[in-house]
Amino acid sequence: MTARADDELWSAIADPSRRHVLDLLVRNGDVSASWLAGRVPFSRQAVSKHLVVLERAGLISRRKQGREVLYQVQAERLDQAARAMAELAAQWDRRLGTIKRLAEAAHAENKRKQEKERS
Amino acid sequence: MPSLTIERDVVIEAPADVVWRTVTEPDQMSQWFADRVDLVIEPGARGYMQFGDQGGPVVVEIVDPPTRFSFRWNHPRGEEPVAGNSMLVEFTLTPEGDERTRLRVVESGHELRDWPDAEKQRYADEHLDGWAEYLDRLVAVLEKRRSG
Numbered sequence: 030m031t032a033r034a035d036d037e038l039w040s041a042i043a044d045p046s047r048r049h050v051l052d053l054l055v056r057n058g059d060v061s062a063s064w065l066a067g068r069v070p071f072s073r074q075a076v077s078k079h080l081v082v083l084e085r086a087g088l089i090s091r092r093k094q095g096r097e098v099l100y101q102v103q104a105e106r107l108d109q110a111a112r113a114m115a116e117l118a119a120q121w122d123r124r125l126g127t128i129k130r131l132a133e134a135a136h137a138e139n140k141r142k143q144e145k146e147r148s
Numbered sequence: 149m150p151s152l153t154i155e156r157d158v159v160i161e162a163p164a165d166v167v168w169r170t171v172t173e174p175d176q177m178s179q180w181f182a183d184r185v186d187l188v189i190e191p192g193a194r195g196y197m198q199f200g201d202q203g204g205p206v207v208v209e210i211v212d213p214p215t216r217f218s219f220r221w222n223h224p225r226g227e228e229p230v231a232g233n234s235m236l237v238e239f240t241l242t243p244e245g246d247e248r249t250r251l252r253v254v255e256s257g258h259e260l261r262d263w264p265d266a267e268k269q270r271y272a273d274e275h276l277d278g279w280a281e282y283l284d285r286l287v288a289v290l291e292k293r294r295s296g
Contacts, residue, residue: 127180136162
């Protein structure tokens with residue numbers, strides 16, 4: 030993923046209202062903005078804004094059915110997002126692993142020094 | 149209250165003050181975090197971190213030795229890190245004996261905005277899992293729906 034796409038994906042999912050909308054779309058698929066607006070604690074206008082951001086990040090797509098516009102989740106992009114998030118967690122595991130190695134080595138070194146001073 | 153969080157922890161066989169120095173001293177940080185760290189460990193201090201050929205500003209928030217240290221770093225790159233556009237990294241050190249420390253890190257994303265407090269709390273309660281798990285769950289539900 031490019032840094033730019035990463036940023037867009039990140040900010041799209043970072044907002045809990047948007048995750049709420051995304052959650053509803055995952056569970057129900059193919060629904061309209063009005064249907065969503067009836068199930069969230071924020072305005073129809075806010076729902077529309079969130080849909081625009083989610084669509085721009087590639088997480089959802091829309092299609093027309095008669096006079097209605099229906100939204101659905103883009104599975105591949107969501108998979109990609111899940112992998113990106115898992116990678117962030119793995120990155121922290123690696124960092125913590127390095128901190129552990131450094132701190133334990135420093136501690137062992139301190140103890141060696143102390144023992145040397147005592148003897 | 150932050151919205152998206154990654155939480156990890158590790159048990160280290162060393163006293164908290166040793167772990168503290170490893171986590172906070174810039175020359176140590178450059179061994180586990182960024183390639184180059186220019187930072188004074190003081191609340192409010194502004195610094196810079198270089199990752200490969202990219203870099204960005206960092207702002208120190210809490211310095212409470214040897215138990216709490218936090219800083220904000222930039223996301224997206226290039227802007228001044230403030231609440232709303234950046235990631236907050238918080239370290240908590242908990243002694244578990246004389247020579248053992250649990251180190252916990254929480255990285256959290258954009259703050260909740262435009263959301264009533266009660267709703268914030270409710271939603272946060274429902275989504276205590278890390279976001280990786282949250283997205284995994286979304287993907288799992290989606291796969292089930294597609295195959296079913």
